[in-house]
């Protein structure tokens with residue numbers, strides 16, 4: 498079952514998708530800053546969010562001074578590598594905005610093991626929680642992608658990380674041996690977020706997206722993302738959302754929308 502506050506939006510292009518997302522993120526961020534004085538965001542890697550990050554970097558009035566930025570996941574490669582998620586996010590977004598380095602929480606990927614990197618990241622999150630006076634991380638905005646195998650963040654099908662309940666972040670060895678180790682936030686942290694945004698584009702994702710949105714396979718990592726007390730936004734371009742049934746787009750808790 499999809500959670501009560503689920504919205505599905507389908508756009509003609511990734512540019513329109515990104516514009517909508519920027520508008521929503523700016524609106525939610527400003528509201529959180531008004532209410533509690535800060536906003537916390539967690540960002541993913543991959544290709545899909547690049548257009549969004551670039552547009553967000555130019556958004557006038559985004560409260561960067563009060564924003565805390567975390568990583569949803571990281572590939573265990575040095576910062577200099579093009580594969581490094583933080584590197585991509587820094588290049589497309591963070592270096593263009595006025596944010597204090599103290600508010601940015603990258604995951605270390607050099608000079609330590611993936612396990613230690615996950616522990617350090619967890620300590621960093623715990624220390625941030627203490628600073629803002631909360632027990633558990635509750636990200637205001639969290640961005641996720643979807644892989645063709647149904648992975649999200651660095652939570653891959655069939656891996657032990659999916660069953661993790663006691664840790665905030667863990668190291669992961671992807672089933673595909675050609676992929677490097679990863680560090681990822683765990684499902685309890687992701688599902689404790691206030692607003693989770695999935696973004697996907699392209700026809701190669703259409704089949705898996707139908708399964709995730711229509712809840713056909715509960716074992717898929719992306720299907721396990723169901724915020725316990727938050728909102729879930731599915732943002733797709735037309736190709737990625739092409740197989741979702743009209744009924745799912747328009748009924749129940751979903752708000753289907755096709756921009757002109």
Ligand code: 6PG
Nearest residue numbers: 541542543544545642643649650
């Ligand atoms: C990563 C991710 C991962 C990603 C999906 C989708 O570091 O690769 O965080 O979960 O979001 O694989 O990636 P694309 O956007 O490139 O399709």
